Amino acid sequence: MSAVSDGNLVEVAGLRIEFPTEGGSVRAVDGLDFTLAPGGALGLVGESGSGKSATAYALLGLHRGTGARVSGTVRVAGTDVLAAQDAELRRLRGGVAAMVFQDPLSSLDPYYAIGDQIAEVYRVHHRGSRAAARARAVEVLDRVGIPDAARRARSRPHEFSGGMRQRALIAMALACEPRLLVADEPTTALDVTVQAQILDLLHELRAETGMGLLLVTHDLGVVAGSVDDVLVMRGGSAVERGPVTEVLRAPADPYTRALLSAVPRVDLRSAEGEERAAAPVLVKSPEAPVTSGEGGDVLLEAVGLRREFGKGRERLRAVDDVSLTVRAGETLGVVGESGSGKTTLGRMLVRLLDPSAGQIRYGGREIGGLGEKALRPLRRDLQMVFQDPVSSLNPRRSIGESIADPLRAAGELSDKAVVARVKELLERVGLDPDWYHRYPHEFSGGQRQRVGIARALAPGPKLIVCDEPVSALDVTTQAQVVALLAELRRDLGLSLVFIAHDLAVVRQVSDRVAVMRGGRIVESGTVDEVYDAPQDPYTKGLLAAVPVLDPAESAARRADRRELRSVMVTAP
Template sequence: MTDHLVDVTDLAVDFPVGAPGSYVRAVDGVSFTLSAGRALGIVGESGSGKSTVAAALLGLHRGTGARLTGSVRVGGTDPATASPAALRALRGGTAAMVFQDPLSSLDPYHAIGDQIAEVYRVHTTATRRAARARAVEVLDRVGIPDAARRSRARPHEFSGGMRQRALIAMALACRPRLLVADEPTTALDVTVQAQILDLLHGLREEHGLALLLVTHDVGVAAESVDDLLVMREGRVVERGPVGEVLTTPTAAYTRALLAAVPRLDAAPNPAPPGGTPGRSPGEVEALGSGRSPGNGGRAGRGPAPQGNDTAPTLEATALRKEFGRGKRKVTAVEDVSLILHPGETLGIVGESGSGKSTLGRILVGLLPPTAGEVRHAGAAPATGIAPGAQMVFQDPVSSLNPRRSIGESIADPLRAAGERDGSAVRRRVEELLVRVGLEPGHYDRYPHEFSGGQRQRVGIARALAPRPRLIVCDEPVSALDVTTQAQVTALLAEIQRDLGIALVFIAHDLAVVRQVSDRVAVMRAGRVVEEGPVDEVYGRPAHPYTRRLLDAVPVLDPLLAARRRSARQEVYA
C-alpha cells in the first residue's frame, strides 16, 4: 500500500486524428508520485503534454476518444476505469481542478455564490442554506472582500484576479485533498499573480493540500513547488527538487528553457545548446539576428535615438480618456504625455485596469481622446485611425477571422489603402510571411492550422503590411510560453532594427518589457507615475508603486521567493 496521494506510472495518451484508427501521441511514458502537502510543478512549452497529464488525473479524457495506457491512481481510484459514482467522488472530494481561463469556466448567467453552492450540493447532502453558507465561507477564505455580498455578483462583475480566486473557492468547496491548477496565473498581472501564488501556498500549509501546478512560466514554478518535472514533446526530460533543477539542470533542453526566461537584470543570456528549443531550422534562419533568445534582441541593438537629431514618430500631449457619463463616468487615462522616436521602443507597464491598453488604442487612433492630442511624424493632431500606425493585439485567435485564410487577413490593410492589383497584393503578403519566419505557401491556410506563436507572427505580418512608422503591441506575448515569447520578441527587434519602426510595447510582464525596451512608462490608475530609461527605472525606481511591481516579479531562486513571500505576508498582516 502506497502513501502517495497521486501515483502515475508509464502514462501514455493518444488522441484520434485523421482517418479512423489513426492516433497522435501527446504523452509518452510519464511517471511521477505526489504526496499530501507536497507541490509538484510540470513545466514545458505549449504542446509538451503537461495539460494532458493534468487532465488524466481527473479522468477528463473519458468519452473523448483518447486512448490511455499505463496506470493512474488518485487517492486509490483509477479515473480511467472508475464508475460514474466513483469518478464523481474523485472529482469532488479527492481532487479538484482550477483552469486557466476563469471567464470561460464560470456561467455568465448565474451568481458566483450560486455556482459554488451548486457544486457543493452535487457532492454532498447539504441543504440549500448550508451550501450557500459554504460558498460564502470559501469565498472569504480566498480573500474576496465582503464575501456575503460579493457572492451575489456575476462573473463579469469580478476582476480577472477575483474570478481566479472564485474558481479556487469553487475547487475548495468540497474540501479536496489534491488541487490541480492548470496555468492559473497566465493572464494576470504580476501583483495579482503573486497574491494567487501566496494563496495557493497558504492553502497547502493550512489544509495539507497536495498541489499539481501546470505552467509554462518557470518563475511561477520556482515560487510555488517543491519538485519540478520538465516535459518536452510528451516525455519527461528532467525531474527533481525545484532548486536543483533550476540551478544545476542536467538536460540540455532544461538549460535552453531557462536561457529563454526573460530576467529583470537584463543581462544577455548565452545562446542555448543546439539552438532554441521548439524552433525549427527555418525559424532560426528567419530570425537570423544572432541574439540570445532570452534578451528579446535588445542587447547589441545599439543606443536608442535620443530625440535631438530626428523628428518624433509620435507625440502625445496631456491625454485624457473618459468613459460613461455623470456619476458613472470613469477616467481611464489622465494627463499622459509621451514622445517616441524612430527605432525606439517604449515599454508601458502596470496592473490590469491601469489604463495601458486604453492608452495604446488612443495612440493608433482606435479610440479618440476626451482631451489632449496625438501627433504622428509632426503632422496635425490625428483623428480616426492614424496613417502610419498599426497595432498587434494580445489574442491572435480573436483578432483573425477564422473563416478567412491568413493571407487574406494580412492583405486587408493593403486593400484598405487602395491596392487593387491582386498579384501585387499576393506578392507583398508572401514577402511578409517570409519576413516573419513563415512560408509563402501558408497564404491559403487558416488560423486554426497554426500554433499560438505562429498566429502572433501572422498578426505582426498584418501590422507590417502598410509599411507603418509605429506599431503598438498590446500584450503580444502574454499567452505564449517562454521560448515562443523569445522568438516573437526577437522577431520584433529584428524588424525594428531593419526598418527603423518605433514600437510601443504594452505588457504586464515586467521582465519581458525590460528586455525589449529603451524607455519604460509605469501606469497606475490612468496616470504615468514614473517614466525614464529602462535601466534607470528598473535599477533605481523612484515611485513606491514601481518598487511594488518589481518586488512581485517571480524569481528563479526558490529560497529568495520564499523570503519575498514571507515579506509580503508581513505587509498583508
Template sequence: MVEVTDLTVDFGEVRAVDRLSFTLEPGGALGVVGESGSGKSAAAYALLGLHRGTGARVGGSVLVAGTDVNAADERGLRALRGARAAMVFQDPLSSLDPYYPVGDQIAEVYRVHRPVNRRAARARAVEVLDRVGIPDAARRSRLRPHEFSGGMRQRALIAMALACEPRLLVADEPTTALDVTVQAQILDLLHDLRHETGMGLLLVTHDVGVAAESVDDVLVMRRGAEVERGPVARVLGAPREPYTKELLAAVPRVEVRRTAATAGVPRGSVAVSRVSAGPVSRATGPVVAASEAQDAPSVSAVKGAPLVTGAEGAAPLVPAVEDAAPLIEAVDLRRAFGRGSGRVAAVDGVSLTVRAGETLGIVGESGSGKTTLGRMLVRLLDPTSGRLRYRGREIGALPERELRPFRRELQMVFQDPVASLNPRRSVGESVADPLRAAGERDEGRIRDRVGALLERVGLEPAHFERYPHEFSGGQRQRVGIARALAAEPKLIVCDEPVSALDVTTQAQVVALLAELQRELGIGLVFIAHDLAVVRQVSDRVAVMRRGVLVEQGEADAVYEDPRDPYTRQLLAAVPALDPGLAAARRAARRELARA
C-alpha cells in the same frame, strides 16, 4: 496521493503524452513545466478522467486518492471530482456560468458532495470566498462572473475547488493572463492553503518562475515525455539535461539589462524558426492542436535557426533615437467612459513621446489604462481631451475622413491573435487586407508581397492558404505582426503580444520585433504586464496606475532605481527563479500586507 505509471494519451495519430510516470505525496507540490504542446495539460486532465468521452485514447495507470481513474465508472469519477481532487482551469471566465451568481455556483458544488441544505451551502460559499481573499465576500457572492476582475474570478475558481476540502488541487496555468501583482497574490494563496490544509498541489505552467515560487519538485516535459525531474532548487539551479538548460536560458530576467540580454545578436539577424503548421487533431475534448504538439517552435529553434534579414541582408541606418524628432507625441491625453456619477477616467492626463527606432514599454496592473492608451495612440479610440501629434501634425481630433491617410502608418498588434484573425479566411487573405485597402489590385503582386511578409516573420509563403486554427499560438502572433507590417507602418503598438506564449516562443516573437525595428526604423510601443519581458525590449519605460503615469524614464534607471512606491511594488512581485529568493519575497509581501 497520486501515482501515475506509463501514462499515454493519444488524439488520433498524435501522441500527446508518452509513457509518463510520476508520484505526488500527500501535502506535496509538483510543478509540470514545458513548452506549448509538451503534453502538460493533457497529463493533468488524465488525473481527473477528463479525457473520457472526447475520443482520446488513454493508457497506463492513474491512481488518485485511492481511485483507479482509468477503471472507475462515472459514479466513481463523480465521487472523486470536487470532493477528493479538484481542478482550477486556465480561463476562469469560460469555467464559470455567466448567468448565475458566483456564490450560487460554489454552493451547488458543495451540495453535490455534502448532504446539506441551501442555507448551509450558501454559508459555505461565503466562507471559502472569504478564505481566498475576496473582500466583502457575503455581498460579492451575489455578483455574477462579469462583475469580478480577472484576479477575483481566478480566486472564485479556487474557492469553488476548496469548497469540499479536496486532498488534491490540480491547477492548469492559473496565472497565465494575470498581471504580476495579482499573480503573486494567487501564488501566495496557493502556498498558504497548501500549508494550512495539507492538500497536494499539481501545478501546470509554462512559466518557470511561477513553478519556482510554488512547488517542491519540478517535472520538465517535452513532446509528451519526461525530460528531467527533481527538487525545484536542483532542477532550476543546476539542470542536468540540455533541454532544461535551454528552457531556463530563454526565461527573461528582470534583473538583466537590455544590452546584456541582447549582447552577441548581430544587427540584421534574428533567430526565428520557420515552422510548418501540421495537421490538426480533430478530437473534441481538452486537447492541444497537433500543430502545437508537433510543430510548435522548440527551444533549440531559438539558436541556430534560419536568419531573417533584409533584402540585402543588412538593416538600413536609423537616426540616433535621442536626436530624432518625436514620431508620436501625447500631451495631457485623457479618455473617460460612462456618464454622470459613473464616469470613469481610464486614461487621465498622460503625456509621452515615441521616436523612430525607439521602443517605449508600458507596464501596469490590469485596469491601469495601458490598452486604452495604446488604442488612442493609433486612433482606434478617440481621446476625450488632450492633444495627440503624429510627426508634428495634430491628429487627436481629426475626423475619420481626414485620418485615413495616417491609418497605414499607425498599426496595432492585438493581444489575442485568435480573436483578431477571421477564422473563415486564410491567413494570407488577412495579411493582404492592408494592401487591398491601399488600392493594390494586382493579385500576383499581392500574393508575392504577402509571401515575402510571411517569410520575414519566420513562416512560409505556402502558408497563404492555411487558416488560423492550423497554426500554434506563436505562429498566429507572427501572422498578426505580418498583417501590421503589410501597411508599411511607422509606429506599431503591441498590446500584450506575448502574454499567453511559452518562454521560448515568447523569446522568438520578441527577437523578431526587435529585428524588424532595427531593419525598418519603426517606433514601437510595447504594452505588457510581464516586467522582465518589457525590460528586454524597451529603451524607455512608462509605469501606469489607475490611468495615470506614475513614473517614466530610461529602462535601466526605472528598473534599478525606481522612485515611485508602486513601481517598487510591481518589481517585488516578479517571480524569481531562485526558490530561496522567492520565499524571501513572499515573506516581504506578507509583511507589507500586514503593514
C-alpha cells in the same frame, strides 16, 4: 521502472494519451511516470503541446467520453481513475481532487451568481441544506481573499476582475476540502501583482490544509517558489525531474536549460543599454522632425491625453492627463496592472479610439481631432498588434487574405503583386509562404501572433503599438516573438510601443519605459533607470512581485509580501 508506490496521493505509471485526428492519431503523452506524496507540490513544466495539461486532465478522468485513448496507471488517493465507474469518478472530482482551470470565464456559468455555483458543488458531495451550502460558499470566498464575501457571493462572473475570478475558482475547488488541487496555468495572462497573490494563496492553502498541489505551467519562474519538485515535459515525455532547487540551479537536460534561458530576467540590465544611451538615432521621421531635447526625432507625441467612458456617475476616466513621446527607431515600454489604462492609451495613439481631451501629434502634425477621412492616409503609418490573435483574425478567411487586407485597401498593387507581397511578409516573420491559404485554426498561438505582426507590417508602418503581444504564450514562443520584433525594429527602422504587464519582458525589449496606474503615468525614464532605481512605491511593488528563478529568494519575497499584508491589516 514503475512510479507506483505505497502511501502516495498520486501515482502515475506508463501513462499514454492519444487523440484521434483525421489521418489517425497523435500521441500527447508517451509513457509518463511520476508520484506525488500527500501534502507535496509538483510542478509540470513545458511548452505548449508538451502534454502537461493532458496529463493533468487524466488525474480527474476528464478525457472520458472525448474519444481520447488513455492507458497506463493513474491512481489518485487510492482510486484507479482509468477503471473507475462514473459514480466513483463523480465522488473523486471535487470531493477528493479538484481542478482550477486556466480560463475562469469559460469555467464559470455567466448566468449564475458565484456563490450559487460554489454552493452547488458543495451540495453534490455533502448532504446539507441550501443555507449551509451558501454559508460554505461565503466562507471559502472569504478564505481566498474576496473582500465583503457575503455580498460578492451574489455577483456574477462578469462583475469580477480576472484575478478575482481565479480566486473564485480556487474557492470552488476548496469547497469540499479536497486532498489534491490540480492548477492548470492558473496565472497565465494575469499581471504580476495578481499572479503573486494567487501563488501566495496556493502556498498558504497548502500549509493550512495539507492538500497536495499539481501546478501546471510553462513558466519556470512560477514554479520556483511554489513547488517542492519539478517535472519537465517535452513531446509527451519527461526529460528531467527532481527537487526544484536542484533542477533550476543545475539543469541536466539541454531542453531544461533552453527553457531557463528563455525566461526573461527583470534583474538583468539591458544588454544594449549603454550603447542605446550613447548612440544617436539614425532613422528620420517621415515628416518634418520635431527635435527632442534628449536626442533623436520625436515621431509621436501625446500631450495631456484623456479618455472617458460612460456618463454621469457611471463615467470612468480610463486615461487621465498622459503625456509621452515616442522617438524614431526606439521602443517605449508601457507597463502597469490590468485596468491601469495601458490598452486604452495604445488605441488612442494609433487613433483607433478618439481622445476625450488632449493632443496627439504625429511628425509634428496634430492628429488627435482628425476625422476618419483625414486619418485614412495615416493608417498605413500607425498600426497595432493585438493581444489575442484568435479574435483579431477572421476564422473564415485564410491568413494570407487577412494580411492582404490593408494592401488591397490601398489599391496601389495588382492582385499578383499583393499575393507576392503577403508571401514575402510571411517569410519575413518566420512562416512558410506556402501557408497563404491556411486558416487561423491551423496555427499555434505563437504562429497566429506572427500572422498578426505580418498584417501590421503590410502597409509599411513607421510605428506599431504592440498590446500584450506575448502575454498568453509559453516562454520559448514568447522569446521568439520578442526576438522577431527586435529584429524588425532594427532592420526596418520601426518605432514600437510595447504594452505589457510582464515587467521582465518590457525590460528586455525597451529603451524607455512608462509605468501606468489608474490612468496616469506615475514614473518614466530609461529602462535601466526605472528598473534599477525605481522612485514610485507602485513601481517598487510591481518589481517586487516579478517571479524569480531562485527558490530561496522567491520564498523570501513571499515572506516579505505576507509581512506587508499583515502590517496593512493591523495599521490604524
